[in-house]
Amino acid sequence: MDTIIPIFHSLSKSMRNIHKSSCDEVSVVQSSILYEISLIIKPSMQTVAEAVGMDITTFSRQIGTLEKKELLIRTPYEGDRRIYLLSLTSKGSAIVTSINEIIAAKMEGALASMNDFERETVLRSMYVLEEKLRGS
Amino acid sequence: MDTIIPIFHSLSKSMRNIHKSSCDEVSVVQSSILYEISLIIKPSMQTVAEAVGMDITTFSRQIGTLEKKELLIRTPYEGDRRIYLLSLTSKGSAIVTSINEIIAAKMEGALASMNDFERETVLRSMYVLEEKLRGS
DNA sequence: GATTTTCATTTGCACTTTGCAAGTTACTAA
DNA sequence: TTAGTAACTTGCAAAGTGCAAATGAAAATC
Numbered sequence: 001m002d003t004i005i006p007i008f009h010s011l012s013k014s015m016r017n018i019h020k021s022s023c024d025e026v027s028v029v030q031s032s033i034l035y036e037i038s039l040i041i042k043p044s045m046q047t048v049a050e051a052v053g054m055d056i057t058t059f060s061r062q063i064g065t066l067e068k069k070e071l072l073i074r075t076p077y078e079g080d081r082r083i084y085l086l087s088l089t090s091k092g093s094a095i096v097t098s099i100n101e102i103i104a105a106k107m108e109g110a111l112a113s114m115n116d117f118e119r120e121t122v123l124r125s126m127y128v129l130e131e132k133l134r135g136s
Numbered sequence: 137m138d139t140i141i142p143i144f145h146s147l148s149k150s151m152r153n154i155h156k157s158s159c160d161e162v163s164v165v166q167s168s169i170l171y172e173i174s175l176i177i178k179p180s181m182q183t184v185a186e187a188v189g190m191d192i193t194t195f196s197r198q199i200g201t202l203e204k205k206e207l208l209i210r211t212p213y214e215g216d217r218r219i220y221l222l223s224l225t226s227k228g229s230a231i232v233t234s235i236n237e238i239i240a241a242k243m244e245g246a247l248a249s250m251n252d253f254e255r256e257t258v259l260r261s262m263y264v265l266e267e268k269l270r271g272s
Numbered sequence: 273g274a275t276t277t278t279c280a281t282t283t284g285c286a287c288t289t290t291g292c293a294a295g296t297t298a299c300t301a302a
Numbered sequence: 303t304t305a306g307t308a309a310c311t312t313g314c315a316a317a318g319t320g321c322a323a324a325t326g327a328a329a330a331t332c
Contacts, residue, residue, distance in 0.1 A: 013188075046279095060283090197311085
Protein backbone atom coordinates (compact mmCIF):
# COMPACT_ATOMS: atom_id res chain seq x y z
CA MET A 1 0.00 0.00 0.00
CA ASP A 2 0.93 3.63 -0.35
CA THR A 3 -0.25 4.39 3.13
CA ILE A 4 2.12 2.08 4.96
CA ILE A 5 5.33 3.97 4.29
CA PRO A 6 4.48 7.28 5.97
CA ILE A 7 3.09 5.36 8.92
CA PHE A 8 6.21 3.24 9.14
CA HIS A 9 8.60 6.18 9.03
CA SER A 10 6.73 8.44 11.38
CA LEU A 11 6.07 5.71 13.90
CA SER A 12 9.70 4.62 13.98
CA LYS A 13 10.71 8.23 14.35
CA SER A 14 8.35 8.80 17.26
CA MET A 15 9.43 5.64 19.01
CA ARG A 16 13.09 6.42 18.51
CA ASN A 17 12.56 9.92 19.94
CA ILE A 18 10.79 8.51 22.95
CA HIS A 19 13.56 6.04 23.58
CA LYS A 20 16.28 8.65 23.13
CA SER A 21 14.66 11.21 25.39
CA SER A 22 14.18 8.56 28.06
CA CYS A 23 17.90 7.76 28.24
CA ASP A 24 19.90 10.03 30.45
CA GLU A 25 23.18 8.47 31.47
CA VAL A 26 23.41 6.08 28.57
CA SER A 27 23.08 6.04 24.78
CA VAL A 28 20.11 4.43 23.05
CA VAL A 29 22.28 1.53 21.91
CA GLN A 30 23.57 1.00 25.42
CA SER A 31 20.04 1.14 26.75
CA SER A 32 19.07 -1.62 24.33
CA ILE A 33 21.97 -3.75 25.47
CA LEU A 34 21.07 -3.31 29.13
CA TYR A 35 17.44 -4.05 28.38
CA GLU A 36 18.23 -7.28 26.56
CA ILE A 37 20.41 -8.42 29.43
CA SER A 38 17.57 -7.68 31.83
CA LEU A 39 15.38 -10.13 29.91
CA ILE A 40 17.62 -13.16 30.11
CA ILE A 41 19.30 -14.83 33.02
CA LYS A 42 23.05 -14.64 32.66
CA PRO A 43 23.28 -14.58 28.87
CA SER A 44 26.58 -14.89 27.02
CA MET A 45 28.09 -12.01 25.03
CA GLN A 46 27.20 -13.69 21.79
CA THR A 47 23.58 -14.17 22.77
CA VAL A 48 23.05 -10.53 23.62
CA ALA A 49 25.02 -9.21 20.65
CA GLU A 50 22.76 -11.22 18.40
CA ALA A 51 19.63 -10.10 20.22
CA VAL A 52 20.59 -6.48 19.79
CA GLY A 53 21.61 -7.10 16.18
CA MET A 54 25.08 -5.73 16.65
CA ASP A 55 28.52 -6.62 15.39
CA ILE A 56 30.27 -8.66 18.07
CA THR A 57 33.41 -6.54 18.05
CA THR A 58 31.55 -3.29 18.59
CA PHE A 59 29.47 -5.08 21.17
CA SER A 60 32.53 -6.26 23.05
CA ARG A 61 33.71 -2.68 23.37
CA GLN A 62 30.31 -1.45 24.50
CA ILE A 63 30.32 -4.10 27.19
CA GLY A 64 33.71 -2.81 28.26
CA THR A 65 32.30 0.68 28.56
CA LEU A 66 29.23 -0.45 30.48
CA GLU A 67 31.37 -2.51 32.81
CA LYS A 68 33.56 0.53 33.52
CA LYS A 69 30.40 2.44 34.32
CA GLU A 70 29.54 -0.38 36.71
CA LEU A 71 26.23 -1.10 35.05
CA LEU A 72 26.99 -4.74 34.39
CA ILE A 73 29.55 -7.43 35.13
CA ARG A 74 31.16 -10.17 33.10
CA THR A 75 31.60 -13.49 34.87
CA PRO A 76 33.55 -16.36 33.32
CA TYR A 77 31.38 -19.37 32.65
CA GLU A 78 32.60 -22.44 34.51
CA GLY A 79 31.53 -24.93 31.89
CA ASP A 80 33.36 -23.21 29.04
CA ARG A 81 36.07 -20.71 29.72
CA ARG A 82 35.73 -18.97 26.37
CA ILE A 83 32.35 -17.70 27.44
CA TYR A 84 31.53 -14.73 29.62
CA LEU A 85 28.12 -14.39 31.21
CA LEU A 86 26.60 -10.97 31.54
CA SER A 87 24.48 -9.67 34.36
CA LEU A 88 23.34 -6.25 35.47
CA THR A 89 24.58 -4.64 38.63
CA SER A 90 21.97 -3.04 40.84
CA LYS A 91 22.95 0.28 39.32
CA GLY A 92 22.40 -1.21 35.87
CA SER A 93 19.00 -2.60 36.81
CA ALA A 94 18.04 0.73 38.29
CA ILE A 95 18.84 2.47 35.01
CA VAL A 96 16.83 -0.04 32.99
CA THR A 97 13.90 0.38 35.35
CA SER A 98 14.11 4.13 35.20
CA ILE A 99 14.26 4.21 31.40
CA ASN A 100 11.35 1.81 31.17
CA GLU A 101 9.29 3.90 33.54
CA ILE A 102 9.84 7.01 31.47
CA ILE A 103 8.99 5.19 28.26
CA ALA A 104 5.90 3.67 29.83
CA ALA A 105 4.77 7.06 31.10
CA LYS A 106 5.11 8.56 27.65
CA MET A 107 3.31 5.69 25.99
CA GLU A 108 0.53 5.81 28.53
CA GLY A 109 0.27 9.53 28.07
CA ALA A 110 -0.35 8.90 24.41
CA LEU A 111 -2.87 6.17 25.10
CA ALA A 112 -4.59 8.18 27.82
CA SER A 113 -7.06 9.93 25.59
CA MET A 114 -8.36 6.65 24.20
CA ASN A 115 -11.14 4.61 25.67
CA ASP A 116 -10.45 1.16 27.06
CA PHE A 117 -11.48 -0.59 23.90
CA GLU A 118 -9.32 1.52 21.63
CA ARG A 119 -6.35 1.23 23.93
CA GLU A 120 -6.68 -2.53 23.98
CA THR A 121 -6.96 -2.57 20.20
CA VAL A 122 -3.81 -0.50 19.74
CA LEU A 123 -1.79 -2.57 22.19
CA ARG A 124 -2.96 -5.80 20.68
CA SER A 125 -2.15 -4.52 17.19
CA MET A 126 1.38 -3.61 18.20
CA TYR A 127 1.81 -7.02 19.69
CA VAL A 128 0.47 -8.83 16.64
CA LEU A 129 2.52 -6.73 14.30
CA GLU A 130 5.74 -7.26 16.18
CA GLU A 131 5.14 -10.98 16.24
CA LYS A 132 4.70 -11.07 12.49
CA LEU A 133 7.67 -8.80 11.84
CA ARG A 134 9.93 -10.89 13.98
CA GLY A 135 9.16 -13.90 11.82
CA SER A 136 10.36 -12.31 8.60
CA MET B 137 1.16 -1.22 32.33
CA ASP B 138 3.71 -3.95 32.56
CA THR B 139 2.87 -5.19 29.09
CA ILE B 140 3.71 -2.05 27.19
CA ILE B 141 7.46 -2.11 27.70
CA PRO B 142 8.28 -5.44 26.02
CA ILE B 143 6.01 -4.48 23.15
CA PHE B 144 7.67 -1.11 22.82
CA HIS B 145 11.19 -2.51 22.79
CA SER B 146 10.56 -5.41 20.50
CA LEU B 147 8.54 -3.39 18.03
CA SER B 148 11.17 -0.66 17.80
CA LYS B 149 13.79 -3.31 17.36
CA SER B 150 11.88 -5.01 14.54
CA MET B 151 11.21 -1.74 12.79
CA ARG B 152 14.79 -0.65 13.11
CA ASN B 153 15.98 -3.95 11.68
CA ILE B 154 13.62 -3.63 8.75
CA HIS B 155 14.79 -0.12 8.04
CA LYS B 156 18.45 -1.08 8.35
CA SER B 157 18.20 -4.10 6.12
CA SER B 158 16.38 -2.06 3.50
CA CYS B 159 19.23 0.43 3.16
CA ASP B 160 21.98 -0.59 0.87
CA GLU B 161 24.04 2.34 -0.28
CA VAL B 162 23.19 4.57 2.62
CA SER B 163 23.04 4.50 6.43
CA VAL B 164 19.74 4.50 8.30
CA VAL B 165 20.28 8.09 9.37
CA GLN B 166 21.00 9.14 5.82
CA SER B 167 17.93 7.27 4.65
CA SER B 168 15.84 9.24 7.13
CA ILE B 169 17.29 12.50 5.89
CA LEU B 170 16.55 11.64 2.28
CA TYR B 171 13.05 10.52 3.20
CA GLU B 172 12.25 13.75 5.01
CA ILE B 173 13.48 15.78 2.06
CA SER B 174 11.27 13.73 -0.23
CA LEU B 175 8.24 14.82 1.80
CA ILE B 176 8.73 18.55 1.56
CA ILE B 177 9.27 20.81 -1.42
CA LYS B 178 12.66 22.47 -1.22
CA PRO B 179 13.06 22.57 2.56
CA SER B 180 15.86 24.48 4.27
CA MET B 181 18.65 22.70 6.14
CA GLN B 182 17.21 23.79 9.44
CA THR B 183 13.76 22.44 8.63
CA VAL B 184 15.03 18.99 7.78
CA ALA B 185 17.50 18.82 10.64
CA GLU B 186 14.64 19.51 13.00
CA ALA B 187 12.37 17.00 11.31
CA VAL B 188 15.00 14.30 11.67
CA GLY B 189 15.73 15.40 15.22
CA MET B 190 19.40 15.87 14.60
CA ASP B 191 22.04 18.34 15.71
CA ILE B 192 22.47 20.93 12.96
CA THR B 193 26.24 20.57 12.82
CA THR B 194 26.12 16.82 12.36
CA PHE B 195 23.35 17.35 9.88
CA SER B 196 25.41 19.84 7.89
CA ARG B 197 28.15 17.27 7.48
CA GLN B 198 25.73 14.53 6.49
CA ILE B 199 24.33 16.82 3.83
CA GLY B 200 27.88 17.33 2.59
CA THR B 201 28.32 13.58 2.32
CA LEU B 202 25.01 13.08 0.55
CA GLU B 203 25.79 15.89 -1.85
CA LYS B 204 29.13 14.29 -2.70
CA LYS B 205 27.28 11.06 -3.38
CA GLU B 206 25.06 13.10 -5.71
CA LEU B 207 21.89 12.14 -3.88
CA LEU B 208 20.82 15.71 -3.22
CA ILE B 209 21.71 19.28 -4.03
CA ARG B 210 21.89 22.46 -2.04
CA THR B 211 20.59 25.56 -3.82
CA PRO B 212 20.98 29.02 -2.31
CA TYR B 213 17.65 30.61 -1.52
CA GLU B 214 17.18 33.86 -3.38
CA GLY B 215 15.14 35.55 -0.68
CA ASP B 216 17.73 34.95 2.04
CA ARG B 217 21.28 34.02 1.20
CA ARG B 218 21.98 32.41 4.55
CA ILE B 219 19.56 29.69 3.63
CA TYR B 220 20.16 26.66 1.46
CA LEU B 221 17.26 24.72 0.01
CA LEU B 222 17.58 20.98 -0.30
CA SER B 223 16.23 18.79 -3.03
CA LEU B 224 16.85 15.24 -4.12
CA THR B 225 18.57 14.39 -7.34
CA SER B 226 16.97 11.70 -9.47
CA LYS B 227 19.52 9.30 -8.01
CA GLY B 228 18.46 10.37 -4.55
CA SER B 229 14.77 9.91 -5.31
CA ALA B 230 15.49 6.52 -6.78
CA ILE B 231 17.16 5.43 -3.56
CA VAL B 232 14.28 6.67 -1.44
CA THR B 233 11.83 4.86 -3.68
CA SER B 234 13.85 1.69 -3.58
CA ILE B 235 14.17 1.73 0.20
CA ASN B 236 10.48 2.40 0.60
CA GLU B 237 9.60 -0.45 -1.70
CA ILE B 238 11.68 -2.88 0.29
CA ILE B 239 10.21 -1.66 3.56
CA ALA B 240 6.69 -1.87 2.14
CA ALA B 241 7.30 -5.39 0.88
CA LYS B 242 8.50 -6.50 4.29
CA MET B 243 5.60 -4.87 6.06
CA GLU B 244 3.13 -6.35 3.64
CA GLY B 245 4.74 -9.72 4.07
CA ALA B 246 4.06 -9.44 7.77
CA LEU B 247 0.49 -8.31 7.22
CA ALA B 248 -0.13 -10.94 4.56
CA SER B 249 -1.30 -13.66 6.90
CA MET B 250 -3.98 -11.44 8.39
CA ASN B 251 -7.49 -11.06 7.09
CA ASP B 252 -8.65 -7.72 5.73
CA PHE B 253 -10.24 -6.66 8.95
CA GLU B 254 -7.23 -7.40 11.08
CA ARG B 255 -4.89 -5.72 8.64
CA GLU B 256 -7.04 -2.60 8.66
CA THR B 257 -7.12 -2.66 12.43
CA VAL B 258 -3.35 -2.91 12.70
CA LEU B 259 -2.72 -0.14 10.20
CA ARG B 260 -5.25 2.11 11.80
CA SER B 261 -3.76 1.44 15.22
CA MET B 262 -0.29 2.37 14.04
CA TYR B 263 -1.66 5.53 12.58
CA VAL B 264 -3.57 6.49 15.70
CA LEU B 265 -0.64 5.70 17.94
CA GLU B 266 1.82 7.71 15.91
CA GLU B 267 -0.54 10.66 15.92
CA LYS B 268 -0.80 10.58 19.69
CA LEU B 269 2.91 10.07 20.18
CA ARG B 270 3.78 12.97 17.95
CA GLY B 271 1.70 15.22 20.15
CA SER B 272 3.67 14.48 23.31
C1' DG C 273 47.63 -37.91 22.96
C1' DA C 274 49.04 -34.61 19.43
C1' DT C 275 47.18 -31.78 15.76
C1' DT C 276 43.87 -29.40 13.41
C1' DT C 277 39.66 -27.09 13.40
C1' DT C 278 36.28 -24.43 15.29
C1' DC C 279 34.44 -21.22 18.62
C1' DA C 280 33.88 -16.95 21.91
C1' DT C 281 35.84 -13.01 22.76
C1' DT C 282 39.32 -9.16 22.25
C1' DT C 283 42.41 -5.90 19.83
C1' DG C 284 44.47 -3.13 15.92
C1' DC C 285 43.27 -0.10 12.71
C1' DA C 286 40.90 3.06 9.89
C1' DC C 287 36.78 5.32 8.97
C1' DT C 288 32.35 7.42 10.24
C1' DT C 289 29.31 9.84 13.39
C1' DT C 290 28.42 12.93 16.92
C1' DG C 291 28.01 17.51 19.45
C1' DC C 292 29.93 21.48 21.59
C1' DA C 293 32.31 25.85 20.90
C1' DA C 294 33.68 29.06 17.83
C1' DG C 295 33.67 31.00 13.16
C1' DT C 296 31.62 33.06 8.81
C1' DT C 297 28.31 35.38 6.21
C1' DA C 298 23.89 37.49 5.79
C1' DC C 299 19.62 39.50 7.44
C1' DT C 300 17.24 42.69 10.99
C1' DA C 301 16.48 46.15 14.46
C1' DA C 302 18.11 50.19 16.74
C1' DT D 303 25.94 52.54 11.19
C1' DT D 304 26.08 49.47 14.57
C1' DA D 305 24.58 45.74 17.45
C1' DG D 306 22.28 41.98 17.46
C1' DT D 307 20.54 37.63 15.72
C1' DA D 308 19.94 33.85 12.39
C1' DA D 309 21.59 29.98 9.06
C1' DC D 310 25.02 27.46 8.13
C1' DT D 311 30.08 25.62 8.44
C1' DT D 312 34.42 24.17 10.61
C1' DG D 313 37.77 22.65 14.44
C1' DC D 314 38.23 19.54 17.59
C1' DA D 315 37.86 15.68 20.58
C1' DA D 316 35.22 11.84 21.83
C1' DA D 317 32.41 7.94 20.72
C1' DG D 318 30.74 4.31 17.60
C1' DT D 319 31.46 1.17 13.80
C1' DG D 320 33.21 -3.13 11.28
C1' DC D 321 36.72 -5.77 9.03
C1' DA D 322 40.90 -8.48 9.64
C1' DA D 323 43.80 -10.58 12.67
C1' DA D 324 45.01 -12.24 17.38
C1' DT D 325 44.21 -14.85 21.66
C1' DG D 326 42.80 -18.54 24.38
C1' DA D 327 39.88 -22.50 24.95
C1' DA D 328 36.92 -26.39 23.54
C1' DA D 329 35.99 -30.05 20.07
C1' DA D 330 37.02 -33.01 16.38
C1' DT D 331 40.16 -35.66 13.81
C1' DC D 332 43.89 -38.50 13.29
